[in-house]
Amino acid sequence: MASQDGLDRLDRATGLGILEGALRQLDYWWTVLKRTWRGGVISSFISPLFYVVGMGVLLGGFVPGDPARLEGATSYLDFVVPGLVAGHAMQIAVGETTYPVMGGIKWHKSYHAQLATPLGVRDIVNAHLGFVAFRIASACAVFLLVLAPFGVFASWWGPILAWFVLLLLGMAFATVIFGISTRMSSEEGFGLIFRLGVVPLMLFSGSFFPIANLGPVLEVVAWFTPLWHGVDLTRTLCLDTVDLPRALVHLAVLAIITAFGWLWAIRGMEGRMRS
């Protein structure tokens, strides 16, 4: 396995510091942001607002505001908003690490151009993930700010902490999906990720209804979905019903997935670009 040894040796030859490697790509990602922010505003802000109005306000009008059945929320709107914003963080993360990653590898080949410079694979993955983090953070911040006047948050600090959780949740998905995208030969699999991954998670991870409603077996299944950890933690922070040990478990799960996903993404990119 001479080439595998060579790969490992190239891995170590990263040269630039982590921060330096990412900062050198700031101008590039700034130009990407300048040309994509308009579309981003619509997808990351206007459409979730439709969800909030359609599901939270209008559909929620038919749901009795019983805290015992809504995990402590006094209205369905209060219940569903944290679930929607968590699901939204996931969707942005997946959207930004599927087609754009494939594009960098296969279509516009921006990663190939970047790798001809002193930048290493790790630097390129980090900068792209940094951009995804910015997208998640800004979209979730706007989402939370716009909803604040609706009186859906029990405290001022709850949504601020929730914002960090949403960022972590988003990065858990972003890193893992990034890694998957680097290992895919064509974009056809992305349809599966969305249809069999994102949509079921969105529907059955406690965003729209308490997972207790799933029945005893599926409820246990839901515990093992990353989105549920993010939804539950976001919701308890927004409703001020945090249970500390449970919150720490959620944080640990999301942090471990993110750390694993980050390494998985870098390994995947190395395998793909250094053949």
Add this chain to the structure above:
Amino acid sequence: MISARGLRKSFGDVDAVKGIDVEVRKGEAFGFLGPNGAGKSSTMRMIATVSPVSGGELRILGMDPATEGPAIRSRLGVCPQEDTLDNELNVFDNLYVYGRYFGIDKATVRARAEELLEFVQLTDKRQAKVENLSGGMKRRLTIARSLVNSPDLLLLDEPTTGLDPQARHVLWDQLFRLKQAGVTLVITTHYMDEAEQLCDRLVVMDKGVIAAEGSPRQLIDEHSTREVAELRFGIADEGNVHEQIAGKIEDLGRLEVLPDRILVYSPDGEEVIAKVHERGLEPIAVLVRRSTLEDVFLKLTGRTLVD
């Protein structure tokens, strides 16, 4: 600048480069000539430190690509075979953003980008989107981009493939100017005219090995004759007419029988044609020309460069 000893590259069971020795000196234009699949691009990718070496030794600018990749790449310019320009950005931003990857400060990279646009004659296109440029302009922009860090060594992988003749000549002119300015060029090509125009020295690669090495002139003198007579005969009812006729003229010089013509290698091509006519043979078209690297390649491998 580059030194390779027994350099190998394998992809699984396939050996793309099978142990080559190459020495590139400062300031020269060095070429890898060979057909597609000869191992040229694999060699280039190892030199560009984006593909690990499978075996043998490789030193670029005195450094080991396995451990000093970023340091090597900071002094390399790479013009890849396929355009990797950012189609969404304008011409100037492509250069600017790329310069920033090298850690060059903003003011310097702006000034450098303007200079390079002037050099590749794209100043009036500086605000144009890349996707609206012609193929030749894109390639010139790629060359400009590869020069943004003022590299000591410029790698050009099939620089003029896919360009029309006029665009090729513009590009050759620019590469020639770079060479005059002292930049070391390493070029892969499957065009023998390109290799003859640009390269001081080259290796002919075939199936992962080096078949010959030298200056274009040396290679031609060594492996071919001064002139070549090309004879084209009509189409026979049965079999290859050129095969049948070859038997009647094999004493006139070394022959290469191609599907559409016979090449006769001789110091005097006109004399060959006169003798062919004397023997009552009537080719429908004849041509006498100087030997080229294409002939060298044909002699060494029995195949033409562009199949």
